Amino acid sequence: MAVKRKVRAFINKHADKIIFLMAFIIAAMVTGIFVWRTEVAAKEETQRHLAEEVLRFHILANSDSEEDQNLKLTVRDGVLDYLEQNLPKEMDVESTKDWMRRHTDELEVISKQIVQAHGYDYPVTAAVTTAYFPDKTYGDVTFPAGNYEALRIEIGAAKGHNWWCVLYPGLCFMDAANAVVPDEGKQKLKNVLTEEEYAEVTAASDFKIKFYFLEKWN
Secondary structure (H helix, E strand, O other): HHHHHHHHHHHHHOHHHHHHHOOOOOOHHHHHHHHHHHHHHHHHHHHHHHHOOOOOEEEEOOOOHHHHEEEEEHHHHHHHHHHHHHHHOOOOHHHHHHHHHHHHHHHHHHHHHHHHHHHOOOOEEEEEEEEEEEEEEOOEEEOEEEEEEEEEEEOOOOOEEEEEEEOOEEEOOOOOOOOOOHHHHHHHHHOOOHHHHHHEEEEEOOOOEEEEHHHHHO
């Protein structure tokens, strides 16, 4: 009983301070939730707009064995070389997507030929489809998680780790030894995004990238 009386006395004595503290905590929580929801909504809107302006490349290996992973990279190189030689230059994103859809059969045949040339009989499929991608940073450009259209190539069971990059506007993550995003590459994104969206997707990163086609064509 004595303890309860002391507690009540303390509360009565410091009621104003306690009420102020509780009000401050509640206000901070409400503000935090509001800011978080606002940031989430802005990120989702940026992702939806960005998804309309890019075409990604997604290739899945048969398995995670060293042989299958090496085969995946060999197919990747063959497909990128083919695109370098045949993909028309100076197209916008919709024209690029349309061109890819009209040439998926050729890309599939090329991939199958590479697989067979290396002694495997895995089936291969190629299609332009919509797929979910996690957050990914290329140089100082971050692509928020969400659904994006992609040229998707599946080798065999397609159960192994995947490799992917951005075909349009030519942003392909190759390895950690390559240079950061060149200004002319980022300019393509800047031209199609709002100032706020572009600021949101550009952030420092340790990832190293190269614009595969820009480097080759230049």
